[in-house]
Amino acid sequence: MSTVKIAPFEATPVDGIKATVNLCETAFRAQKTKPISYRLTQLRKLYWAIDDNKDALVEALRLDLGKPTFESFLSEIDWCKNDIVFVTKNLNKWMKDESAPDMPLTNSLLNPRIRKEPLGTILVIGAYNFPLQLSFGPLIGAIAAGCTGVLKPSEVSPATAMVMKKIVEESLDSTAYAVVNGGITETSALLEEKWAKIFYTGSANVGTIIAKKAAETLTPVCLELGGRNPAIVTKHADPRLAARRLLWGKLHNAGQVCVSQNYIMIEKDILPLFIEQLKIAMKEFYPNGTKSSPDYARIVNNRHFHRIKKMLDDSRGKILMGGEVDESQNYIDITVVQVNDEKDSMIVDESFGPLMPLLAVDSVEDAIRIANSVHSTPLGLYPFGTKAETSKILNEVTSGGASVNDAFFHGSIPTLAFGGVGDSGQGAYRGKASFDTFTHRRSMTTTPGWMEGLLAVRYPPYAGKLAKFRQTAELKPNFDRSGNEIKGLGYWVGFVLSLGGDSTKSVLSRWVLFALVAFGVKKYSDAGGLPNYLR
Template identity: 75%
Template structure:
C-alpha cells in the first residue's frame, strides 16, 4: 500500500467544501467523537496509515523538497508515529475531570470540577517545510481532544498533500476527519466557514490574514509562525560545539525550518575560531560537497529560491563560506555571510533557507540590545557561553522557546510544548499540549439542596446582610501597607483552611487544626473532661 504511486496533485472542488464542513459538524453534534474508545481507535488507525504509507511519504518529501530519507523518517514519519503512541498511552488520564485547585473549605462543598471537553469542529492549515509533521501533528491533537477536523495541507508540497489525503481517506472516519487540497481559492472558501478553532502554521503575513478573518466570527486561533531567531556566541563558548550544532540547524531541510537561527551574534575574540570550526564541520558532514550528497535537501520551488537568492544579491556583507547555487535544481549551498549591522538584507527578514549571517558584537549587552531591537519576540533563541552569560540572555531576551548550547533542540522533543510568543505566534502544541490546545476546560459546580439555609444571605432584600456576607467571604491580607508579608496566627489558619478540599493533606491539616483549637478552648476554660488523647 505504501509503495503505491503518488497521484498528481488535484484541488478539491470548492463547491464541495460546505458539505464537507457540515458533515464534520454533524458528526461532532452527534457526540460520535467524544468517547475515549473512538478517539483511540482513530489515532491507532492513523498510526498504521502513516506506517503503511512510509515509503510513499519518503518519496513525496523527496519530490517536494529533495528531503533526505534520514530527515523524513526522523522529523516526519517517526515523529508522528511516536507522538501517536505517547498520546494514546496518556489520553485516558488527560481526559479525566480535575478537582479545582486551591479551593477554600467552604467552596469545596460545591464540588468544583474542571471538565475536559472538545472545542468542536476545527480547521488545520499546514505548512510545506515539514509537510507530514506540521500537518498531521495538529490533527493528532484534534482527534485526541475529541474534535472533528478538516485539514488543509500546503499546496507548496503537493506530492505529500496527496499522500496525506490518501492516508486520511483510507484509514480514518470520513465523517470525522477530511482533507481539502488546493491553494488560495480553497483556503478562502474554508475561512468563510464558521469554525470552533483554526490552527495555522506558516508565515506571519498569512497568519495576520487568518487572525483577522477569525476575529470576524470570534473564532479562537493557534498561530505557529516563524521569526528572526537570534543565536549568541560568547568568548567563553566552545567554538567547535557552537559551529557543529548551529551548522546542523542550518543544514537540516536546507534551512527551511521556522526555528532555524536567522543571524548569529559572535563576540569578536572568538570569531576566527568559530569560522574555522564551521569549515571543519562542513567538510566532515559533506566530504564530497553538498551538491553530490543525498543528505542535503533542496529549496522547495523556484519562487522561494529566487526570494533567498535576492537576499544574497543585496547583502552588503562578505561571503566567508559557500555561495554556490543552481536554480535548475533549486540547489543552494550553505552560505556564511559576515554582515556589518543588523539592517543587512539577510538579517531584517526571515531567511527560511541556508544562509548563515554572522554579526560581530563587542559584548553580550550589545548582542542583547540588538536582539531586542531586531525582533523582540522570536520563535527560538540559541545561546552558547558560560552559565551566567546564557542565564542573562534568557532573562533579558523573550522567545517562544530556547535551546542552550544547541540549535532548536527544544523543538525536537515531541512531548515538550512548542509555540511562539508575540510576533512569532500564539498558543502551543505537541504531546499533552496538542490535547490542551483543542480542549475547553469547563468549570462546573454542583450546589446541594441542603445548603440553601447557608447561602440565603445572597438573596434580596439585602438589608442587614452585608456584614454577614463579608464575614463569610472576606479574605484577610497577609501583608502590611508597605507590602511586607505578615505570618501570624491568622496567616496559618488561612493557609490550613485554604488547602485543597480534595487533598488528603489538606483534610488532615484542617481536622488537626480544628482539634488544636478545641483543645485550646477547653484548656482555657479549665475543663478536665477532655479525652485522654487530647489532654
C-alpha cells in the same frame, strides 16, 4: 529510483467545501467523537495508515523537498507515529475531570471541577517545510480532544499533500475528518466557514490575514509563525560545539525550519576560532560537499529559490563558505556570510533557507540590544556561553522557546509544548499541549439540596446579612499598607520547629511554641473569636 506511485496533485472542488464542513459539524453534534473509545480507534488507525504508507511518504518528501530518508523518518514519519503512541497512552488521564485547586471549605462542598470538552469542528492549515509533521501533528491533537475537522495541507508540497489525503480518507471516519487540497482559492473558501478553532502554521503575513478573518466570527486561532531567530555566541563559549550545533541548525531540511537561527551574533574575540570550527565541521558532515550528498535537501520550489538567492545577492557581507547555487535543482549550498551591519538584508529578513550570516559584536549587551531591535519576539533564541551569560540573555530577550548551547533542540522534543509569542505566534501544541489547544476547560459546580439553609445568606432581603457573609467570605491580607508581608503565628511556629537538632534546641522549640500558643489563646479570649492570623 523509487517505484512508488504518487497521485498527481488535484485541488478539491470549491463548490463541495461547504458540504464537507457541514458533514463534519453534523458528526460532532451527534456526539460520536466524544467517547474515548472512538478517539483511540481513530488515532490507532491513523498510526497504521502512516506506517503502511511510509514508502510513499519518503518518496513524496523527496519529490517536494529533496528530503533525505533519514530526515523524513526523524522529523516527519516516526515523529507523527511516536506522537500518536504518546497521546493514546496518556489520553485517559488527560480527559479526566480536574478538581479545582485551593478551594475554601464552603466552596469545596459544591464539588468544583474542570471538565475537558472538545471545541467542535476545527480547521488545520499546514506548512510546506515539514508537510507531514506540521499537518498531522495538530490533527492528532484535535482527534485526541474529540473534535472533528478539516485538514488543508500546503499546496507547495503537493506530493505529500496527496499522500496525506489518501491516508486520511482510507483510515479515518469520513463523516468526521476530511482533507481539502488546493491553493488560495480553496483556503479562502475554507475561511468563509465558521470554525470552532483555526490552527495555522506559516508566515506572519498570512497569519495576519487568517487572524483578521477569524476575528469576524470571534473564532479563536492558534498561530505558529516564523521568526528572525538570533543565536548569540559569547567569547566564553566552546567554539567547536557552537559551530557544529549551529551548522546542524542550517543543514537540516536545507535550513527550511521556522525555528532555525536566522543570524548569529558572536563576540569579536572568538570569531576567528568559530569560523575555523565551522569549516572543520562542514568537511566532516559533507566530505564531498552538499550538492552530491544524499543527506542534503533542496529548496522547495523555484520561487523560494529566487527569494533566498536575492537575499544573498542583496547582502553587503563577505562570503566565507559556500555560495554555490543551481537553479535547475533548486539547490543552494550552506552559505556562511560575514556581515558588518545589523540592517543587512540577511539580518532583517527571515531567510528560511541555508544562509548563516555572522555579525561580530563587542559585547553580550550589544548582542542583546540588536536582538531586541531586529525582532522583539523571535520564535527561538540560542545563547552559547557560561551559565551567567546565557541566563542574562534569556532574561533580557523574549522568545517563543529557547535552546541553551544548541540549535533548536527544544523544538525537536515531540512532547514539549511548542509555540511562539507576539509576532512569532500565539498558542502552543505538541504532546499534551496538542490536546489542550483543542479542548475547552469547562468550570463546573454541583450544589446539593441540603445546602439551601447555608445559602440563605445570599438571598434578599439583605438587611443584617452583610456582616455575617463577610465573616465567612472575606480573606484577611497577609501584608501591611506598605506592601510588606506580615509574618503570623504559622511562620514563627515553622521557624522555631526548623531549629530542631540537638536536645537544647528541641526544648527551646517546645517552650517557644508553648508561649506562642498561650499568646494565641489570650488573643482569642480578648477578641472573642479566632485571631486573624489563624483564620
